[in-house]
Amino acid sequence: MTKFATESTISSQLQEKYEAVIGLEVHAQLLTKSKIFCGCSTQFGDSPNSNTCPVCLGLPGTLPILNKRAVEMGVRAALALNCQVHEHSRFDRKNYFYPDLPKGYQISQYHLPLATGGWIEIVQDGKTKRIGITRLHLEEDAGKSLHDGFLQSAEKTYVDFNRCGTPLSEIVSEPDLRTSDEAYAYLTTLRQILLYTGVSDCNMEEGSLRCDANVSIRLRGAKEFGTKVEVKNLNSFRYLAKALEFEIARHIFVVESGGRILQETRLWNQAAGRTETMRSKEKAHDYRYFPEPDLLPVHVSAGWQNEVRLALPELPSAKRERFVAAFGITPYDAEVLADSQSLANYFEAVVQAGAPGKAAANWIQTELLRRLNDSGKEIVSSPVSPAALSELVSLVESGKITAAVGKKVFAIMFESARPASEIVAAEGLGAQVSDAAIEAAAREVIAKNPENLAKFKAGNEGVFKFFVGQVMRATKGQANPQSVNDIVRKLLS
Ligand SMILES: [Zn+2]
Numbered sequence: 001m002t003k004f005a006t007e008s009t010i011s012s013q014l015q016e017k018y019e020a021v022i023g024l025e026v027h028a029q030l031l032t033k034s035k036i037f038c039g040c041s042t043q044f045g046d047s048p049n050s051n052t053c054p055v056c057l058g059l060p061g062t063l064p065i066l067n068k069r070a071v072e073m074g075v076r077a078a079l080a081l082n083c084q085v086h087e088h089s090r091f092d093r094k095n096y097f098y099p100d101l102p103k104g105y106q107i108s109q110y111h112l113p114l115a116t117g118g119w120i121e122i123v124q125d126g127k128t129k130r131i132g133i134t135r136l137h138l139e140e141d142a143g144k145s146l147h148d149g150f151l152q153s154a155e156k157t158y159v160d161f162n163r164c165g166t167p168l169s170e171i172v173s174e175p176d177l178r179t180s181d182e183a184y185a186y187l188t189t190l191r192q193i194l195l196y197t198g199v200s201d202c203n204m205e206e207g208s209l210r211c212d213a214n215v216s217i218r219l220r221g222a223k224e225f226g227t228k229v230e231v232k233n234l235n236s237f238r239y240l241a242k243a244l245e246f247e248i249a250r251h252i253f254v255v256e257s258g259g260r261i262l263q264e265t266r267l268w269n270q271a272a273g274r275t276e277t278m279r280s281k282e283k284a285h286d287y288r289y290f291p292e293p294d295l296l297p298v299h300v301s302a303g304w305q306n307e308v309r310l311a312l313p314e315l316p317s318a319k320r321e322r323f324v325a326a327f328g329i330t331p332y333d334a335e336v337l338a339d340s341q342s343l344a345n346y347f348e349a350v351v352q353a354g355a356p357g358k359a360a361a362n363w364i365q366t367e368l369l370r371r372l373n374d375s376g377k378e379i380v381s382s383p384v385s386p387a388a389l390s391e392l393v394s395l396v397e398s399g400k401i402t403a404a405v406g407k408k409v410f411a412i413m414f415e416s417a418r419p420a421s422e423i424v425a426a427e428g429l430g431a432q433v434s435d436a437a438i439e440a441a442a443r444e445v446i447a448k449n450p451e452n453l454a455k456f457k458a459g460n461e462g463v464f465k466f467f468v469g470q471v472m473r474a475t476k477g478q479a480n481p482q483s484v485n486d487i488v489r490k491l492l493s
Helices: 010-016 068-080 180-196 237-255 302-310 316-327 332-335 343-352 357-375 386-398 403-416 421-425 435-448 448-455 462-472 481-492
Strands: 018-029 092-095 105-108 115-124 127-140 144-146 158-160 168-175 210-220 229-234 264-269 274-280
Touching: 010 210, 010 237, 018 237, 018 403, 068 115, 068 127, 068 168, 068 180, 068 302, 105 127, 105 168, 115 168, 115 180, 115 435, 127 180, 180 210, 180 316, 210 237, 210 343, 229 237, 237 264, 237 274, 237 316, 237 386, 316 332, 316 343, 332 343, 332 386, 332 435, 343 386, 386 403, 386 421, 403 421, 435 448, 435 462, 435 481, 448 462
Parallel strands: 229 264
Antiparallel strands: 018 168, 018 210, 092 105, 115 127, 127 168, 144 158, 210 229, 264 274
C-alpha cells in the first residue's frame, strides 16, 4: 500500500497551491429523559438491554409515538443556530441492515428536515467568519455492538439496544471550512451553543456528540469542488484536527503524484495515526428512503416556535459582548469567563456581590481556575463561593490587605472554605506595615546596595524596581505597594 505523506512532509509551497474544503456532520444527543419514539429511559451506563421495550426493539405490531420534548429540543437548537424552523417537517425510513438496528430501518428526517439555512460565527485570531448550517434534522440512534468484555466475546458479538431510539439532532454544515483549525473552532463553537441552550450534554466519551467530516481539496481560487471523502470515527476534538490534517495532506500527495481521489468513506485510525478505507462509493448504501407511514407529519406552530425562542438563554457571543461593555474587561477575559454558563454565572455573582469587574475577572482567571484545575473540581463545586471571593477582592481593592497577602488568604479559603475576613483576623494578616517600618526597611535595603544606588543616581531608572522589590520582600509582602513606592522614591531622591 502506498505510504502517504503527512502534513509535515508536504511543502508549504504545495499547501499554498491548494485549499481544503471541509463540511462537518455533527450528531448531538438531545437531552431528554425518554427515547424519541417510546417511553424507555435514555440513561447512560445502565446494564445492557435494560432500557428497552417492544417499540425500540422493533417488534412487529408496535407503533412509534413522537416525543414532544425531543422536537422542542430540536427547535431550540435550530433557533440558537439561526436556522429557519419549518412549520411542517416529516420523518422518513432509512433502510439498511445492521445487527444493532432491529427494525431494519432507521427513522430519520430526510426529505423535509425540521430546520434549514442557519449559521454560526467562529472567531480565530480575532477574525470572525460565518459558517453556514445547511440543515438540522431529528432522528433515532441505533444500538451498539459490543465486541469484547463478555464471556464468549472471542466467538460472538453482543448487542446492547439501550441506545436504540435515543433522540439525535444531526447538524450539517455548509462546506465553508478551509482548515483543520477552522473545523476545530466550528465544533468548539457549536458545542458551546448546544451546552448553553441545554439541548445536549455534548459528552464525547459517552457518544452524546459525534462528528463526521467531508473533505476535498481544490486549487486555491478554483470554483468547483474536488472529489470529496467522508471521514468517520472522529471521537474527539483532537482526532478531528489530526484526521483532517492527514486527509488534506493525502489528497495533495495523490493529486500531485498524478493520481485521482476516490469518492469513499474512510475511518480515522488513532493508533496508526491515519485514515483508512471503510467502503468505496460503489459499495455505498442505497437507503431507499420513503415517508414513515407510522408517524404523522411534524407540525411546529408559529406560536410554539415563538415560545421556544423566548425561553432561549443569552447565547455565548451576546454574553461575551455584554461582559466587555458592562464590566470593562477585555475580549480575551470575556472569552474565558463565558466559556461555560456556570463559569459566567459565577463571575456575574462575584460582581453583583460588590467586586469590580476587572478585579473579579483577574482573581477568577489566575487563582480560582488554577486551583480548581489542580484539584480536578468544577466551578459549580468551588469551595469559595462568589460572595466569599467578592469579600476577598474588596479587602485587596480597598488596600486593607495587599495582593500578595490576598493570594495567601485565597489559598486558605480554598482549602477551608472559611471567609476571608476571618482568616485575615485569625492570622494577623490585616495589619499592614506602618510607614515607619517601611522606611526603616527601605533605609536598610539602600544601605546594603551601594552599587545599585550609584546606578540609580547615574540615571538608571530600572534599578528603582529592584529597591521596591527588596523592600516588599523585607516586609514579607504585607506592606502597601503604593506606600513602598512613595517611600523608596523619597529616600532615593
Ligand atoms: Zn423502548
